[in-house]
Amino acid sequence: MNNTKRLVQRLLVGGIAAATVATGLIVGVAGPASADPVGDLVGVGSDTTQDVMNGVADSIGLGLIGSWDAIDPNSKAQHLAISPKRGCSLNRPNGSGQGVTALRQSGNVAAAIAAPFADETDLPEAGCVDFARSSGDPGTSQSNTGRWAYVPFALDAVGVASQHFGDATATNYNQLGYDPSNAATGTGTLQKLYRDGQPVVLGGVTYDPQCNAAPCTGGATPIHLYIPQNGSGTRSFWLSKMGIGTVPAWLHDHAWTGTDYNGALVEEHDGTVLQGDANGIAPFSIAQWVSQRNGHGDRRHGAHLHSLVNVGVTPNVTVNPLSGAFPTAETGNLNASFIIRREVYNVVEWKKVNVGNAAFDAKLYSVFGPGQGLCGKSAVILSYGFALLNSAPLGHTCGAIVDGLRAFGTD
Structure with missing residues (x-):
């Protein structure tokens, strides 16, 4: 095992444990009730993958993932204000596109570039959103040097x-x-x-x-x-x-x-x-x-x-x-x-899941990277109706972080 790999593993284990102790995070309950959870890594966006990501969050535990449904799980209203982290509020994004928009806004992308979606009157503060669920790939926004990585996890x-x-x-x-x-x-x-x-x-x-x-x-x-x-x-x-x-x-x-x-x-x-x-x-x-x-x-x-x-x-x-x-x-x-x-994805900031980058985030990588937490939850993925990406039927395996799936080079 090389030194870089050992360092990554130590970061992953230490980062998760430290986050759990420091913040007193709790584990969400199973099923739809975990749609509005407490979690260190906040995700919003796609209706398609909200349920499987809720299940993954419950399975990984440690209060690590807080995946918020596309609409209010009780009232079924869209775009109501949510507060997924202390000192943070935003209008709940409904769907992949709005989730990606909120993620970019959370990364301080100017409103002129990441324009507010309909009814978005409360934009997220910096760092409010850590990942966006997306049932679509980068499409016309694809850029080999893009700031954001679409990381596939299921078919x-x-x-x-x-x-x-x-x-x-x-x-x-x-x-x-x-x-x-x-x-x-x-x-x-x-x-x-x-x-x-x-x-x-x-x-x-x-x-x-x-x-x-x-x-x-x-x-x-x-x-x-x-x-x-x-x-x-x-x-x-x-x-x-x-x-x-x-x-x-x-x-x-x-x-x-x-x-x-x-x-x-x-x-x-x-x-x-x-x-x-x-x-x-x-x-x-x-x-x-x-x-x-x-x-x-x-x-x-x-x-x-x-x-x-x-x-x-x-x-x-x-x-x-x-x-x-x-x-x-x-x-x-x-x-x-x-x-x-189609493949389905979670969108994260590329530099945070690029091992060796100064901004590398061990916790984020421990969930979405190749061979990491999400990709190890095959039984959960299958239970929620999706097929696995073990054989790359559409070109990518679970957790692939590749330039062809990066987007928004102007951010």
Whole structure:
């Protein structure tokens, strides 16, 4: 073992122990109650990974991690003020984008660069936020010299959900096609609906995304296309996979009321909007669906997953979201070979997890670094519905700290 590695190990053990003794941190309780915890390392952001990070925090213990849900766990209100550390307050970020914004603001990035999100009237003080949960990668903000590192820890996939299961509509929705090789011009029926707003025929039924209520032209059936709230990483991810830049008029982030789309805000991986709309479909994290089925903060409200047909191969192949007896029964776990997949991340300051850097933070590294605390919690990650990154199915293993996943070079 070289001297650098010995030094890192001593720092990790000593740093955790010292932090625990000095601050009297407590261990959060299991499940949703740990959404508003006491913890030395504060995280905010993604709805997709909030539950698994709560579980990881409980499993690691020592009061080390305080991972705060995207919306208030009791009132379900968004953007209420929180105080995750002494002398620190901020509006609760809702989703990956807002979480990353709060992290950057906490790092003293100027408001002109890290602009406040909607309803953000209370910006975090310096050092308030230590990591941001993100279900999306750096995207167009990627920079090999960026200040912030997106550190992957698990594999997710995103499918389509509705309130239908075992009926004719479910059978039709299970025939939705997707071309994974070409989001922008692919001919899949899912892409035609979301990207182009065109009617499609499934099982002999014509579904029209621009008809809100019957009667529709030519006897078509209305289909309401939902996307999650603004600032959601899943929203950005889904739009990119559908080849969409500017959100078109036929996509909605508020619920259909029967006369307009001025209903409740569509929260990601929450089936409330589908429960009240027999014509609605929405993207849904398969890992989140499995996690909620496993009893972790169930908010599916009767949302059911659907298969997708891979039209980018010949002959076309139907790919199920779950590994079990789907569609006969919704058993099994995330199908790690599903068509639309993604890594999920925690975003931290690069220099703090770069061994040898003068600003290296042993506690932060001990949670997020390769082979460290989070990456050692395979059973927890699987329990919360995600698949592991042991074999780098999308290019990275758990805890990878690489220049290709750095962002915001102007910070």
